[in-house]
Amino acid sequence: NAGVMQNPRHLVRRRGQEARLRCSPMKGHSHVYWYRQLPEEGLKFMVYLQKENIIDESGMPKERFSAEFPKEGPSILRIQQVVRGDSAAYFCASARGQETQYFGPGTRLLVL
Amino acid sequence: AQSVTQPDIHITVSEGASLELRCNYSYGATPYLFWYVQSPGQGLQLLLKYFSGDTLVQGIKGFEAEFKRSQSSFNLRKPSVHWSDAAEYFCAVGGAPTGGGNKLTFGTGTQLKVEL
Numbered sequence: 001n002a003g004v005m006q007n008p009r010h011l012v013r014r015r016g017q018e019a020r021l022r023c024s025p026m027k028g029h030s031h032v033y034w035y036r037q038l039p040e041e042g043l044k045f046m047v048y049l050q051k052e053n054i055i056d057e058s059g060m061p062k063e064r065f066s067a068e069f070p071k072e073g074p075s076i077l078r079i080q081q082v083v084r085g086d087s088a089a090y091f092c093a094s095a096r097g098q099e100t101q102y103f104g105p106g107t108r109l110l111v112l
Numbered sequence: 113a114q115s116v117t118q119p120d121i122h123i124t125v126s127e128g129a130s131l132e133l134r135c136n137y138s139y140g141a142t143p144y145l146f147w148y149v150q151s152p153g154q155g156l157q158l159l160l161k162y163f164s165g166d167t168l169v170q171g172i173k174g175f176e177a178e179f180k181r182s183q184s185s186f187n188l189r190k191p192s193v194h195w196s197d198a199a200e201y202f203c204a205v206g207g208a209p210t211g212g213g214n215k216l217t218f219g220t221g222t223q224l225k226v227e228l
Contacts, residue, residue, distance in 0.1 A: 006155075036215075040220075042219050043218045044218070052113070056215060059215070089157040093156075098189045100158065101216065103156040105121075105154060105155040108153075
């Protein structure tokens with residue numbers, strides 16, 4: 001059983017470009033969480049989604065960030081007009097129910 | 113609001129020595145507690161979790177943790193550390209699952225260095 005997949009693993013963008021981060025949950029998991037890890041910090045919750053629904057986006061910045069989890073395909077975290085402060089590691093976690101979350105390897109975003 | 117404190121940013125131990133990583137949490141209801149380990153450039157791997165029942169929980173790689181409600185602590189222990197245990201360790205707290213999900217709050221991590 002494959003684990004949580006994230007791609008790309010590394011992403012470099014220039015200021016003002018868009019970043020798209022993808023997360024494929026483990027088989028049988030319909031709950032997806034996104035977290036951001038800034039340098040030298042712990043992970044901070046961003047958003048929680050179930051298929052086709054955003055359940056909790058209380059950790060998402062109000063502007064430029066959006067997330068989706070369509071009926072088919074991976075969950076996408078989209079960052080528009082990236083700025084240097086968006087440089088971080090973005091982790092996706094999936095869960096079958098709402099208890100144990102399993103994390104992917106992360107996408108390391110670098111904004112030049 | 114829930115929070116997690118890991119008071120030790122860095123810890124160095126000799127291989128074969130015992131290890132204890134501290135974690136204190138703040139949560140208004142019954143907490144769900146987790147320890148994850150992160151190797152450089154990698155994702156987080158679940159070491160162990162506590163939901164209810166026996167307050168001493170066993171995890172993978174020989175780790176265990178003890179939930180102490182009176183001290184709001186969930187310290188991670190290992191009797192004999194191996195060089196391959198060098199990594200960053202994160203304690204996290206969440207709540208009982210509800211329809212609104214179970215977002216985790218993480219501590220800032222403890223970096224473990226193992227001396228040979």
